[in-house]
Amino acid sequence: MKNIKAWVVSLRLRTLPLALSTILMGSIVAAWDGAFRAEVLLWAALTTLFLQILSNMANDYGDALSGADNETRVGPQRMIQSGAISLGQMKKAIIVLVALALISGLTLLAxxxxxxxxxLLAFFLLGLAAIAAAIRYTAGKNPYGYRGLGDIYVFLFFGIVGVAGSYFLHTNAWQWEVLLPASTLGLFSTGVLNLNNIRDIESDRKSGKITMVVRMGRNKALWYHAALLADGWLLFLIYAILTSRTMLLWPSLLALPLFIRNIVRSFKTREPSKLDGELRNLSLSILLFVVLNAVVLIF
Known part of the structure; x- marks a missing residue:
């Protein structure tokens, strides 16, 4: 029973709503354009969940190997770090998740x-890139998450690829305007990573993990955080105006106070461990923002 609990913890369930938000956003934009397909949403969501869990476990594996997960780390304890799961067991789980992501992804493409x-070929190659990126974030030789490139990865895969890609899967067509809501989700998601890295700044410094926050320092990282969220809202406003969909703004504005509160609390919080709650709140705020956009489809 204890081992089952360890595996459940290793899934990092609280990261999954953020991953699903990107697919939901792309599906909602497709529905606005009259091209929603339920089977595409189902398989895209399942594939995304496998990829996110793969990324989480590869992150646990890579950070354990590098020493980034140590006694000075703030935040939830990792399962390899705690000894509940061995490196060998985690490696096998990663292989299983790669297989599941491939099977689910191929079904989605079909x-x-x-x-x-x-x-099919273009998106299959994109899927392979997503799998490689999920693993190479903190695992393998010279992982890019240790060189301050994690923000770019999150923006691309949680924004451009997740939203615009799922839109294309529904519509089989391309509209340049979709890059605006895709960038909104990318910036919001990068904000989640940034807040995570602000929380972990001291342990990352000591372990040699050079994140954007380590490069900038805490104060600049907080202003960067505010800019990420503000710019995300600005791009969504531009999208609504360009596509004559200003009615989209009214439901989504209900989520705006939560984003503002997150920025204010992030600046006020001096104790790194207390940022953990804001991480969860921001992820749920992003999901709420996406769900509120679906309200327009109902009414």
Whole structure:
């Protein structure tokens, strides 16, 4: 029973709503354009969950190998760090998740594109890139998460690829305007990573993990955090105006106070461990923002 609990903890369930938000946003934009497909949403969501869990476990594995997860680390204890799961067991779990992500992803592509083979190939290669990026974040030689490149990864895969990619899977068509809500989700998601790295700044410094926050320092990282969230809202405003969908703003504005509160509390919080609650709150605020956008489809 204890081992089952350890594996459940290693999934990092609280990261999953953020991953699903990107797929939901792309699906909602597709629905606004009259091209929603339920089977695409289902398989895209499942594939995204596998990729997110893969990323979480690879992160646990990589940080354990590098020493980034140590006694000075703030935040939830990692399962390899605690000794509940061995490196060998985690490596096997990573292999299983790669297989599950591939199976789910191939099913998604078959549902979306049928016999359009060039699209199948293009998205298959994109899927392989997503798997590689999930693993290489903190695992392998010279992981990019240790060189301050994690923010770029999150912006691309939680924003551009997640939102614009899922939109294309629904519609089989491309609209440049979709890059605006995609960038909104990318910036919001990068804000979550940034807040996580502000919390972990001291342990990351000691272990040699050079995140953007370590490069900038805490004070600049807080202003960077505010800019990420503010710019995300600005891009969504521009999208609503350009596409004559200003009615989208009214439901989503209900989530705005939560983003403002997150910025204010992040500046006021001096104890790193207390930022953990703000991490959870920001992830849920992003999910609420996305769900509120779906309200327009109902009314």
């Amino acid at each position: 549902k979306a594109f049928d016999t359009e083979y060039w699209k």
